Amino acid sequence: MGTIRQGILLMLCLGAFAGACAADLKGHVALLNADTALADTGETVVFFKPDAAVRVRPLSTVSVVTMQGKSFAPHVLTITQGSTVRFANDDMILHNVFSTSQGNDFDMGFYGHGAGKSKTFTRPGLVRVYCNVHHEMFAYILVLDTPYYTDVGDDGSFELRNLPAGPGEITVWNPRSSLWQQHVDSVAAAVVDLKLTLNRFAVPAHFNKFGKPYDKGANPGY
Numbered sequence: 001m002g003t004i005r006q007g008i009l010l011m012l013c014l015g016a017f018a019g020a021c022a023a024d025l026k027g028h029v030a031l032l033n034a035d036t037a038l039a040d041t042g043e044t045v046v047f048f049k050p051d052a053a054v055r056v057r058p059l060s061t062v063s064v065v066t067m068q069g070k071s072f073a074p075h076v077l078t079i080t081q082g083s084t085v086r087f088a089n090d091d092m093i094l095h096n097v098f099s100t101s102q103g104n105d106f107d108m109g110f111y112g113h114g115a116g117k118s119k120t121f122t123r124p125g126l127v128r129v130y131c132n133v134h135h136e137m138f139a140y141i142l143v144l145d146t147p148y149y150t151d152v153g154d155d156g157s158f159e160l161r162n163l164p165a166g167p168g169e170i171t172v173w174n175p176r177s178s179l180w181q182q183h184v185d186s187v188a189a190a191v192v193d194l195k196l197t198l199n200r201f202a203v204p205a206h207f208n209k210f211g212k213p214y215d216k217g218a219n220p221g222y
Contacts, residue, residue: 024164027173027192029152031074039198041156043175045142047149048160048187050168056145057083062118065139068093072129072139078174081124081145088116096132098209101125104143107132107209112192130206135214138204140175163187176200 009173020172025048031039059079066073068090079085089112098107103123110133111117121127125144131137142149150171152158165188177196184190208214 022190023165023186025085025160025163025170025187025190025192027158028194029158029192030156030195031174031177032195032197034197039151041144041154041174042150043074044177045076045078045149045173046152046192047078047142047144047146047171047173048163048168049144049146049148049171050164050166051057052164053168054146054164055126056080056082056147058084062086062098064088065141067089067097067116067131068138070131070134072131072135074109074135074139076140076142078142078144078149078151079121080147081143082120082122083143084118084120084139086116086118094129095137096131096209097129098132100209100211101127104141112182128204128206130209131207135206135216136203138206142173147169158192172196174198175204176202 029041029044029203031041033039038209057080063077063079063083065077065085066088089095094110094112094115096110099105103125104121104127106119108117121143124143127141127143129139129141148163150158150160165186167185168206169181169183170190170192172194176198178199180194180196
């Protein structure tokens, strides 16, 4: 009987009353420039992927990335697998949004001011988004196969609440820093207090959608 009762309790914990077995993860991330000066922690994302299978739902609303002043806003967007993003053009010039990221590649062609065009991202991974006209335009979309993620605050702190208490992998991502990952046996016992160095260019090196260098002298009206 003791074994049966333990089994029932475990099933309840993993099932209808999973919240009672949840854990919180708090931490701090500091970003440093090459000269070790503190940098802005904006655009830093922390996420947790449990070892056990977890149900991931698309976001209930369409996320929007706006093109304005020859720039994407936001520069970093985090979504779950299967979610849709709309690329709106608030400029009075043409843009051509594209990505060559494997599994989530797309090319929206030229379009002008207006509500824009949408793309549903079906595979997890990092999507690098560019404009085929303007080299300086770039954005990143993190497509996650876990619902447990958060942005790091301006003070470097973050908190993920109601995580499964079991083992999994913690990831800290920033577009200008090397990826940090750690597997933990228990979220409840995990401590995340990091100092990451910015070691990548602000504007990532990239080619146009044809895999060729940008012609910066072409189409001056755009």
